[in-house]
Amino acid sequence: MSLGNDYNTFFQKSIDTIKRDGRYRTFIPLERLCGDAPYALWHTAGSPVTQEETKRVIVFCSNDYLGMSQHPDVLKTFHEAADIYGVGSGGTRNISGNAKVHVELEKAVASLHEKEAGLIFSSGYTANKASLYTLGSQIPNCIIFSDEKNHASMIHGIRQSRTEKHVFAHNDMTDLEEKLKTQPLDRPKIIAFVSVYSMDGDFAPIKHVIDLAKKYNALTFLDEVHAVGIYGAGGAGLAAALGCNHAIDIIQGNFAKGYGVVGGYIAASHLIIDFVRSFAPGFIFTTSIPPAVAAACQKSMEVQRQSDAYRKQLFANVSYLRDELTKAGVSIILNQGHILPIRVGDALKCKILCDILLNDYGIYLQPINYPTVPMGEERIRVTVTPQHTKEHMDQLVHALRILWSDLDLAKAA
Template sequence: MQCPFLNRFGANYLRNYAEILYQSYGIFCPVISKTIHTNNEKKLSPLSPIPFSVKSTRSYSTKRYSVDTTLADYDVRSDNDNAIDTANENSTFPYEKFFNEQILKKKKDHSYRVFKRVNRLAGDGLFPHALEYSSQSERPITVWCANDYLGISAHPNVKNAVKEALDIHGSGAGGTRNIAGNSLHHERLERKLADLHQKEAALLFTSCFVANDSTLFTLAKLLPNCHIFSDSGNHASMIQGIRNSGVRKHIFRHNDVNHLRVLLQQVDKVTPKIVAFETVHSMTGAICPLEELLDVAHEYGAITFIDEVHAVGLYGDHGAGVGERDGVLPKMDIISGTLGKAFGNIGGYIAGSSSLIDMVRSYAAGFIFTTSLPPTVVCGALEAINILASEEGRELRSLHQRNVSYLKNLLLREGFPVEDTPSHIIPIKIGDPLICTQISNMLMEKFGHYIQSINYPTVARGQEKLRLAPTPFHTFEMMNALVTDLKKVWDKLELSTNVPLTPNGCMFCRNESCWHQDNCPDLECGIPNCPRLELSVAA
């Protein structure tokens, strides 16, 4: 008969830690306890053979229980770990079964993602069209949901800049900027970004996710006894940097200046503090009260970290974002932005004082140990920024805002549940992941409109939506056709337009008695299975 206790552990575990098990738990075993009594009488050394079927390969102190480690230091199997089968020593963890179970969970709650197979087109007059291959046959579609907000990726000057850089410098950067060299193109782009945001310096990253994560982590770890104050609606990249830093964090309600003030008052003014938030929220389209947040942060001795990812290129006289539009660039301490949305390329950056940028450059692992952006991307982005800072850029922004207003009003006139937003993002509230996906699929398959459904974990459960982002190149005819076809899909699925734009109770836990209500200000609220805790990691 196999031992019901030892049967829970694998052969390798027993081989390595048998002596610890023997010393710690043998006394409770009706068989082993007898040998312990005998061994104590004979003053048995722990290095002597023990009545297990395996031998320890480690040396421990000869004093009973005085070992150089304890069971707590090792990964002892929990009661919930039912997937592990250690009936024989050849058993291993059923990895593939576990992976499939995790996928099945996503499919059951309709949050499993199936990527559309889409090749965007950038030829003359083709943007914002694309070719779609999900049905195994090529067919043309119109894209309504991309973040290439101004179509600058298809601009002939940007494409030419990329082509010239490819011919001269090749396709890759060759490594990190420390190893492969610091190209003049990188330096020129950083100077341009610093000037754009009226800062002393800027630093390029491979993405804005890396820029946010690395910068917040590095600052928080280096500033002594730092506290971070984070907007509850912040992007996952900011949350990850804050969480990984391990410093004290305080979550204020989304865009709530008064709540931020209350939290800041609880920390000594001389204590280093970072207030982190976004200007334009990517899913709701909300725009923060920027100057008020900046003023409150500085009043209590904090520096500010502002994510302008969904604003750069789109707002301000030169496309520097909401900060430029509102005339508060000098008040913004650290600005993060992306080259991958309105600037039509890929990559991220931060801008700030020269000493701050140099410190991040010197300490941030996400910058130091990552291959730098290739010259094609850097040259294309530089040209895009120049275009959007010019008169042509101002004309594009004007057309963009006109089209956003037209489509939004058309949808509202037809009774669709459009969430109120002051920005260029148009969210249509659905509130059900399966229905949201069905609408997206029908629009694509039957009418050739690509609008990706936005489900958990990008948004909280119950906040599923269609997210539209019309560009200056979507014509009135195209927008009229979209709304007409959307109505057909709505009728086909027998949907109501009476969708509540705000949920009952807490946005994340759906508990009507929860005081969080619209936005969860505390990621450590302790509510069982709170989706906000998952969202903060997975979004």
């Protein structure tokens, strides 16, 4: 298609299409106030936030899984570090932006995963994209085997590397092995996968992947973004919970979900970390995270390594809410983990459902649409935190029970 000079017509048509399909994303202006979790103030008149009306709503879709973004020790560390170091890092890691706290955070990450070294990035997205891009583009004749439900950041890194890739059916070890078999044993290979899949909440068969990687001489790259802080002793992730973190070559994680801050990382051998550090544009050519942020990340990890209390409360809540949602007959997608996805299967209905929840019930859930999930798989993705009480969860179940019937939504299979 040629745009000629009419760029605006093109932009407008594209936006109109996604609006018509119910896929247009509306950001809800919220203020998550410290000490008030799981509530947030919703500015009902929209952005920019000024003096308009506000309504207090219960948030049921945050990835701040443990509520660590408001933990008093994390806040104190953050404030103190900002007072000492200021708000910006001053440069890239190579040129003036390498603070002592960055180095300490990398040591903490390595220690958490029992690896030799760690490397931090500005986000989990960048950690995945930059690492997979670098490995795929630099290792001669490399071939990457990628789970079909891998996160967009992994897919983009792999794609951009322009190396050969084979997408295997989600969690399907027979398909993975069939694909591995076609390649010479001595050809460099990477298997890239996720431990806890974000939109279905299901787990990867990590041990099985490791066995295949050994058999076919492949490196393993595991995204633990939705698992760190949540699973395993001290929150070291799902591979650690299964006792097989040593057998994974590269563990990727972030600080934004279980740890409630921001930033991403990889943990691996000294050599792999040195390699990525030396060749990844997404690491080299960008300003490092603010030292106060790095200090807050480290404190949050430390809190979670010292106590299981938040994890225990989280899982007690997950178990209660899953049981109640199941009893209510909503089409919950069952999994072994802490994410509670509920299939709606229609973009417009998903949006209507979320609008009614927000306006009439004071419950904030965001519709999840294509391209985050395939069309027809639209859903709400419920996350509960240790701060949610039984009353909060009962309110959600009550509202969903009514709306499921009012909107004539599919029942659980």
